[in-house]
Amino acid sequence: MRFQVRKAAVLGAGVMGAQIAAHFINVRVPVVLFDLPAKEGPKNGIAVKAVENLKKLKPAPLGLAEEAALIRAANYEDDLALLAECDLVIEAIAERMDWKQDLYAKIAPHVAPHAILASNTSGLSITQLAQGLPDSVQERFCGIHFFNPPRYMQLVELIPAPRTAPGILDQLETFVTTGLGKGVVRAKDTPNFIANRVGVMNMLATMVEAERFKLGYDVVDDLTGKKLGRANSGTFRTADVVGLDTLAHVVRTMQEQLPNDPFNPHFATPPVLAGLIAQGALGQKAGAGFYKKVGKDILRLDPEKRDYVPSGAKADEIIGRMLKKPAPERLKLLREASNPQAQFLWAILRDGFHYAAVHLHDIAESARDVDLALRWGFGMAQGPFELWQAAGWTQVAQWIREDIAAGKTLSSAPLPAWVFEGPVAERGGVHVPEGSWSASQGRFVPKHALPVYERQLFPESVAGLGANALQSGTELFKNEELRAWTLDGEVLIASITSKMHLISPTVTEGLMKAVELAEERFKGLVVWSPDDMFSAGANLEALMPVFMAKGPAGIDPEEKKLQQLMLRVRYAQVPVVAALRGIALGGGCELIVHCARRVAAMESYVGLVEVGVGLIPGAGGLTYIARRAAEKGAAAPNTDLLPFLKEGFTAAAMATVGTGALDSRRLGYLLESDLVVPHKDELLYVALNEVRALAACGYRPPLRRSFPVAGRSGIATIETQLVGMRDGGFISAHDFRIARMIADVVCGGDVDAGTLVTEDYLMALERKHFCTLLAHPKTQERIMGLLQTGKPVRN
Template sequence: MSEIFNIEKVAVLGTGVMGAQIAAHLTNAKIPVLAFDISQEIANKGVEASSKLKPSAYYNPKTVEMITPLNYEDHIDQISECDWVIEVIAERLDWKQDLYKKIQPHLKKDAVITSNTSGISIAELIDGMDNDMASRFFITHFFNPPRYMKLVEIIPSEKTNADLIPPMAVFLEEALGKGVVYAKDTPNFIANRIGVYGMMASLEEARKKKLSIEDVDGLTGSLIGRPKSATFRTADVVGLDTMCFVANTAYEKCTNDPERETFKIPDYLQKMVDNEWLGQKSKQGFYKKIDKGVIHSIDLDTLEYTPQNKKRYAGVRLAKENVQLKDRLKALAYSDDPAGEFVWEVTAKALLYSANRLGEIADDIVNIDRAMRWGFGWELGPFEAWDAIGVTKSIERMKQENKQIPKWITEMLAAGHTSFYTRLEGFNCYWDVNKKDYLPIPSSQKELRFYNFKYNGSLIENHWSASLIDLGDGVAGIDFHSVLQAQLNPIDGSILQTIYLAQKWVEDNGYKGLVISGDGANFCAGANLNMILNTAKRKDWDELEQTVRTMQDILQGLRFAPFPVVAAPFGLVLGGGFEVIGACDKIVAAGESYIGLVEVGVGLIPGAGGNLRMISNLSRKIKSAMPGAFPVIQKAFETIGFAKVATSAKEAQAIGYLQKDDRIVVNRDHVLSEAKQEVLDMSEGYSVPEVETFKLPGKSGRLVLEGTLKGFVKSGKISEHDALIGKKLGHVLTGGDKG
């Protein structure tokens, strides 16, 4: 909770899909909510529906109890209890204005009032509003689903008290884990303006080049750092009616936009909407499920669904030869084949459109790039992507193709500056179009990245998949960054070597402690299975046993290091990833941490301490006279045997992957900073953990577990092979050969 802006209770006006989910996410931050709607029945149904969404809107489903569904007629006076009132009703200006008049007499005198509108002008929203309420009113535009999408766009009016914006931004970042960008009061603000332009341009270019739906999605998804759903699948998920609404808003209201015609709904798309082929919610859109595992795509000319037929392109092959996204994007954009030509054209259009909107929709390129990364799931914002493909080279090609280059970019290049971002005097900087110079990128003091330390002379040791870095104040950090699978960071020899080296280095240099984390999308998705598989294929059991023993020894060394070790996991924390964090003194986990021991799913059992850590954690969680007693072992067996993965850090605590004194930080960008502070807090008077002992149930407990497995096989819940793996797991958990 922000100390600057104390929000203890929130009123959410509207319990539709967005309103109910915003209410749900507030409960994730332990903030009680009054959820209002026009009738008690609608309010009740809206809140109830939020608890059934997949993926879940809640860290813990029980926190739905923190939401009180209410109606305006009977309960409007209770709005006076709330520090923040957020309106999330349908996009009808007259409805919104009527609601503001209704709540105005009941507002707390210092309450902040915001709207979640996705495109209505704030100037229109405050028309007729009294000055006091208008001074406390601005737009906070969340993206769907609000638990998972990081972006919130803030748009103030000329009457908004500017002093309210910074503390509200801090609250959104710290309490709700959001990334805040500041937008101008223009139609669709930043992310929807550029994102929908990019989608509409892709639709237009696909038709021109006669590319299939599936080919376009193959070119505009994870290959170029966009969500896997790419273009057409994303439209189906969002809803074709919603996409058309946003596009039409730009077409109707952006009358001076030179690219206005791109937002015009093409005839085939309008016909699909008229036919109610709206995508996922109507079971057909650009794609249609024909049978289980059989999905057809639509032909944009005939509007008939046909089997998918993905083509192979040389440009895609060239791109896939590169591990790093920047290299893939560059290779594909300059590839001389239909795939390269398509990607170049839609990329160039999006880049130029973003550059031409600078000053109109946002003051700087940082807000635009962040909006697209946080709101549309792009790995690189437009200007970051432009740097990746080379500003000078791309501008030369654009000029050859008679594309109009924005004046400010021409001036930047003429002044000898060839990138939008650079690093100067230890700071990450961006090109500011007004100052005509590089300025430091603004960031929260709680936002730490290994990347910044590496380029400040703080790199101690660099390996293929991990590095040891000096984080300052006597704290060292291990940064996971797999050279081959940067998205997953599987544990390999490089990571193990770095962990081993770090233990010795911290002790030898008298440092206070160690943090283990990373800058990537996920902390660690487990061990390198290919390495294990290849060893097994060679039947080199001695090497495999040595590998497992090495992992065990290194992680046990971490567990009993003479200094505090804190893990800061996020995203996927699976298998060996859990075994690493489980060996640490404390865990500072991002709220969106998906933790689990999943080895059984590939015919293995945890081998580097996962079983031991679960027994230890559950012994603390399940009160029993003897650590390792059968109820603990049974729970560990169920958790590991069914490869349970927590859908949030909060659920990980409930399952037992995290302990109750481990910390959960909602904002993923703050975990490294918070973990470092934990090391500093623990370092004074630190003592090595005591060795734990467990009396395991032995043969009698093993027989019970094996009986359970037989029952599962008989009922068809698991296969004979699953039972074999389960039997091996039970053997270990109950004491192994000594049991």
């Protein structure tokens, strides 16, 4: 039977518990948030306050802030009977074994007989936590470790207790994967599990090596951030975001519970970290930690001066060049260079490899689980075993052994025998097509199989062993920037392959051909690409040669071709479905709104942002806003159109981008009929099925029809507000000019209110204003500024 979560409960309204509850609301699961009864005022006061605080947190834990009201606040004294209605109960109170066990004794009689009870502990023993539970509940109890912030972090670790029924983890993994959109790793019941065990050790190693090589925190963060293929925040800024007290707690758990770990001497809280905590400088939440913001300036701690000094120092340029080399050459250069920054990077990479290899047997079923846990929990592009293997397994192993012998490593523990002998050495690494190395089983084991993973047609994999979507299926045609292919012979897939999936004339031509081919031979078309970006918009750089040769007049026909593509997509004889995740901006937004349906991952950021380069949306985006306003107005006859235009006009004029799929739906770029999919790797599966369903229902495109516009009176009303903003200094004269043109298009130009117009008419207005702006010096400044620096220019 399918495990259905019709309602969930979260016990503990702290920062983590409240955000877990928020994510349940994001995925449309009703949730009850419990905490202690308040000593003063309403008994639910603590939980109510936590719910209200969710609206203020950044990054936002809720897709829509106003949906905080959907979380039901409760307390342990009056509301335990509500637990009987819940299919999943997650405990997320403070990391105290005695407190958790006391709470379990209180709630156990009220938990539904079929419900799963899970603890969101970050490292306490699941075995010990289970001991106080009745036998019947122990079978349905396990650990469930979300990473902070739970809406955005992909990793969830599941940890069984000794008596957890075998099917319970399968049921929970299925729900967490497809229902919450997470990547699940099953961990053994060891202190801090997998990701924190290895990841925090990496942070401690970084702190030790940074002090050894006398590197500033800002330089270390630049070295250990994006350049190294890790989270942009690097190491010390990440510690500030996590909370220095939280980091210290995890470190203390390792120190106390792993006395025989050969790396234990380095589990002590670093003196600088202890000093900051003693001062109350707990990181970002306290306003100071390794960094401190003063006005607009970011200062960093100077441990010698015990004061904050200006930050912003970067890694040496030569290091950046080294880190762009292929893995074998990269690690060799780092190890052999005399530059202390290079030596530091080799040291922390070596320390990570060393620790992961020594402990693989104890903490994880396979090397795959370690690599994915570090990717999903700590933002690494590659896990430690992946990088080691990519750099040359035997060579790197030999270098580590030499460093151990020379006393350069954090521990003298030798690498395990399996590193040098047997299947791993023979196959050149821990990841091979049939599976990943399990040190505890002494063999390569395949990925954990559950039916839910059949929905992930191209799941994230390790060491490049997964299928490459852009080389899979049957290819129908391909040009330099688009591939048209099919998996089943029923639905055509178009994948944009240009940089940032920018829409150039080549992409336009390819999409037009894909629509024609879909109409001829397939049930429909899905526009999907296998990475975290749908499209960043139109490729302005590709149009520069035309502009330089012919000026704005030369752009008009190119823009018209793009508009014709949008209408071709909208009126195709088969359904065209956009499957999007990441950003869909400018032309990317215009493409999706003209599709028959949209299937969006939860973290999809959609908007018309052309004003940032001094332009207006020119590929039907404003026409879409006008048409949608007319469609809404038709449901309320004899009313003014302007109120229905307000949100769309404002979003385009302010370049507002939806902060996720739910917010993008609020802005009108996604519709209520569109599907929001929690797990990004299920997008293609759902989109293909959506095409099949539409085709099975006898899909027909919408009929072309005229619709009313707000006319010159609507323009005048908007212009009055814009004049006030300009004269008040809130927008520049050029911003005013652009916004006035946007108003002209969405209101239909110089016509009477209620005049019926066509999409072609409005698109002609779009092109006219688009080309006029292209000739304006202020717009040219913005375009060149963005192309040269990647940053918007305000003028």
